[in-house]
Amino acid sequence: MTGARHLVRLILRRDRVLLPIWVLLIAVLPASYAATYAELYPTAAQRAEYAVATAGNPSVMALLGPVYGDSIGALAAQRSGLLHLIVGLISLLVVIRHTRTEEEAGRRELLGATVLGRYAGLTAALLVTYAADLLLGLLVAGGLVAGGLPAAGSLVFGLSVALAGAFFATVGALAAQLTESAGGARGLGVAALGVAFLVRLAGDAGGTEWLSWLSPLGWAQRTHPYAGERWWPLALLAGLAALVGAVAFRLSARRDLGAGVLPQRLGPAAAGPALTGPWGLAWRLNRVALLGWTVGAAALGAVLGGAAQAAGDAVDGNETVARLMERLGGSDSIAEAYLGTTLSITALAAAGYGIQAALRMRTEETGQRAEPVLTTGVGRSRWLLGYLAFALVGPAVMLAVTGAVTGLAYGLSSSDVAGKVPRLTGAALAHVPAVWVLVGGAVLLFGLLPRISVGAAWTVLAGCLLLGQLGAALELSQWLLDLSPFTHTPQVLGGPVSATPLLALTGTAAALATAGLFTFRRRDLPA
Incomplete structure (x- = not known):
């Protein structure tokens, strides 16, 4: 000791x-x-x-x-x-x-x-x-x-x-x-x-x-x-x-x-065609994590989607609980309000995968594996964009699969599979721009403040969980709730959807990621 x-x-x-x-x-x-x-x-x-x-x-x-x-x-x-x-x-x-x-x-x-x-x-x-x-x-x-x-x-x-x-x-x-x-x-x-x-x-x-x-x-x-x-x-x-x-x-x-x-499995002696560039390397490093996160989220969606109809029946006639659920889920249907809250939690899980994929760059950098790659013909922009692609596309795939599985389970319980699957898939995908904002923030932290990027990015995610997802029940001030990008996600299950907040969130994510790319290109790598 x-x-x-x-x-x-x-x-x-x-x-x-x-x-x-x-x-x-x-x-x-x-x-x-x-x-x-x-x-x-x-x-x-x-x-x-x-x-x-x-x-x-x-x-x-x-x-x-x-x-x-x-x-x-x-x-x-x-x-x-x-x-x-x-x-x-x-x-x-x-x-x-x-x-x-x-x-x-x-x-x-x-x-x-x-x-x-x-x-x-x-x-x-x-x-x-x-x-x-x-x-x-x-x-x-x-x-x-x-x-x-x-x-x-x-x-x-x-x-x-x-x-x-x-x-x-x-x-x-x-x-x-x-x-x-x-x-x-x-x-x-x-x-x-x-x-x-x-x-x-x-x-x-x-x-x-x-x-x-x-x-x-x-x-x-x-x-x-x-x-x-x-x-x-x-x-x-x-x-x-x-x-x-x-x-x-x-x-x-x-x-x-x-x-x-646990012993490390040796790779092949020669790299295949997929590993001739940064995109193939990023896919090789992120594919297992993406599969695990997607399977876990889909399993959660299946369990909660199957219980949605029972959730609506359980609070039938209880006006106080109904108003609370509607405020949280943004829907007049108690079952769909419940599904809205569960999809919000799933979106946070998708953001967790996106942050993990983005911060894999920091792991490669501190492990001194990024520098040998960057000494080849691979520029910093291509290297970063390879990881960023999976940090952005991965959560979208994860949410699409989760929404489809949730809609399937809910549709089977309510005898409306054809109507519920596309509706729940769209509701899940509506959270993608908010997830991208957190991913863009992680990229900016990696480029600007690499030493604290890992802890700060996960702290931001925890803050979104505490403020955005639990704030409605706590009746916190609106300015405090607005700090979470998930607060601005439109409730697809609750009525008409405006494209304005989705475009604003996407633009914010693009600005953060671009700033992260710019700062990373200008800073030194650790010796």
């Missing part, structure tokens, strides 16, 4: 801006939900009616998890169900950034030449992430207590969020030992998180309790805050995190520096 204390200080210095931002942004959400529910449902009878409607709605159960009571605290805890997923994603990305990314860039080897213990790097990354998760959990609990909610329920919910983040931080640590690249580690970590979410989603949507217990996210959401608190699922999360962490430390001691546990 020699040197771990100094590495902790280094990580805190490097993340002195991004770390407080995401902790504070997430910490205020549960208390905001509680205040919103207190305003929307001031009487016990109204809350009980809403809780019954929610418990009978498979779509809400799938997205947010079960509700265990009709108090303000219980409703706010259920509405905050996605926080476990969000905190888990951020935590595993932070750990991978400070372990495998450092190793891939050669900085870990440089530090290892000093008086630095073998476990110091992994220990420091986990300690900082654990501390941030714990601080977040305490802030969540403190905000709920300050809002007048019981301390026990607030504490158990805050700790469930913290331990969910800590567990997936440990998953990120394990993924960093398995592969040689940071991109591969992120892919494994996100895949594990996605499987956990889909298992929990399927169990809660279908009312299959045992299936939900197969997911660590299901454990975190079964602490029953404000409804007879359960503390032992938190012990399960902590125990599993300790077990996964022990495996990660064991593997870090046995493998070679710069290598991964």
Whole structure:
């Protein structure tokens, strides 16, 4: 562990801006939900009616998890169900950034030449992430207590969020030992998180309790805050995190520096025709990620599309919930309003793939693989445009497939496949320009501020999730909601569609990407 204390200080210095931002942004959400529910449902009878409607709605159960009571605290805890997923994603990305990314860039080897213990790097990354998760959990609990909610329920919910983040931080640590690249580690970590979410989603949507217990996210959401608190699922999360962490430390001691546990498959001795230019190289590097993201999003669309009709039937006659769903989804049909919200979440996933594809350029640059390519006849513009093409086309393909699968599942349940498939496909594709804005922003960060491009791009995506997708339920100020490009996406399922916002978003994305290309052509590559 020699040197771990100094590495902790280094990580805190490097993340002195991004770390407080995401902790504070997430910490205020549960208390905001509680205040919103207190305003929307001031009487016990109204809350009980809403809780019954929610418990009978498979779509809400799938997205947010079960509700265990009709108090303000219980409703706010259920509405905050996605926080476990969000905190888990951020935590595993932070750990991978400070372990495998450092190793891939050669900085870990440089530090290892000093008086630095073998476990110091992994220990420091986990300690900082654990501390941030714990601080977040305490802030969540403190905000709920300050809002007048019981301390026990607030504490158990805050700790469930913290331990969910800590567990997936440990998953990120394990993924960093398995592969040689940071991109591969992120892919494994996100895949594990996605499987956990889909298992929990399927169990809660279908009312299959045992299936939900197969997911660590299901454990975190079964602490029953404000409804007879359960503390032992938190012990399960902590125990599993300790077990996964022990495996990660064991593997870090046995493998070679710069290598991964999983063997790398050797490529062919000679390059095929597709690898004679930057476009073929970009396709080779991005095809597996595109397939994985598309399959995952399509599976989510199939599950949620099949539950859309039941979602409309579950809130039939509940005017309060109907108005809330219509405000979120922009449609007079409750089922289609629900589908509008789910497609918005899918669009954020598509933006995640687009950002990952765009930032692959940064991985190639820091791995010193970009410079040999650029010393050939390949210019910087052609090299960047090869990656940019997949960062732009990939999300469009992903959303088109997801919309078609969602429409097919919804059409089968409502006996209108011919009408629902093109309608839902168009609704999904309407989010493409907003996704392109985030991709263009990532390209600009890569060209202008490459050192912080990865963390800043993912922080912007997290901000869009918190502001654009959850802001309507929180009734935030419009100027704040307008910071997210997804706020300007027209609701195709809600009526006539204007081309003006789509053209404005596309123009903004083009301007950002062009600025990124210009700045990249003028800056130096790292030596």
